[in-house]
Amino acid sequence: MNFSFDITIDTIMAFIALVLAVYSTIYTWKANQFSIELSSTFKANNRNQTRVEFCVINTSSNPLVIKNIELFLEKEQVFDNGFSPIEYDEKILEDKAKQWEKENTQYIMGVRMNPLGINPYLLDNAYSANQVTSENFTHEVFLLPSQSESFSYYVSKIPNKIVVKTDKKIHHFKTFKSFFVDFQEYN
Template sequence: MKFEFLITTDTIISILALLLAIGSALYTWNSNRYSVSLSDISNETKRGQLFFEFTLTNTSSRPLRLKKLSLIRDDSIIKDNKFDVVAHDNKVDLELAEAYEKENIDPLTGSMHSINPHFIGRNYSDDDFSNNFTKEVFLLPSESRTFSYFVDVLPTTIEISTNKHIRLFKKTKSFSAKSY
């Protein structure tokens, strides 16, 4: 028995339809996948403390819940050192105010010539404080959240866990924490 394969118009159309169906299935799978990206990694020294900040963005087309976030260095988890910005600034202002009074007091009357500028309150913005991951965060598609920590040592890895698979069959993904 001899098998003969003829290439006809019907065969070409069916092969093209098969390729198109496979391509469509791959495109749908790729576009419906959950994904998270890490950006805007920075570290600086604020008030003598290391300040580490980064942004996580839901780059998928569906909502996602961040369940856990860990900063890691040498297989140990790094926690926020609970640096109190306001207490630090109050202590520094008090020392500066005392030095200002010693320099600007009138020796004859014992009074100040002007108002002590170090007793005037400070204005703070959200960027002055750490914004730790404390509970689950719900991210809509394309939504970003910025997290920041006062740390004693800089992390090398940021590891997140979500409620959906974001890396093949895993719900956990690790990112390098190096800032460029």
């Protein structure tokens, strides 16, 4: 049996069409994949508390929903410690106001006289720009393509892994993706 294979213009065109079809299929499949990334991973100290922050970016060409975000240090889950700089400052001002009133109250013949002057710690103080509260993940977040969302947590232990869960398969047919992070000092 003798088989002969002649390369003709039709054969070359069919081969080119096959290559283009395979390429377009792979390109379409890759273009429609869901993906997310983390950026801006920073840590900062605020009133002797550590605050970590990061952004989740939808790098795919389709919208998706973030269902949950968890922080871990090794295998231990890390939670926000509930620190509020506003409450902290209000408590400090309240303590200073009581101390000022105690120091400036006078007793005349056993009668307590209110202090002269206005207690400076009771005035409506404008908070500084350093009043950064935590912005935890609290509910589902809808992200359009190329859109990002920032999150921050006051933590007692600095996490080294962040797990982001979505409504779509984003990593090896899984609906979650783990990011190992090294938070940089915020300047």
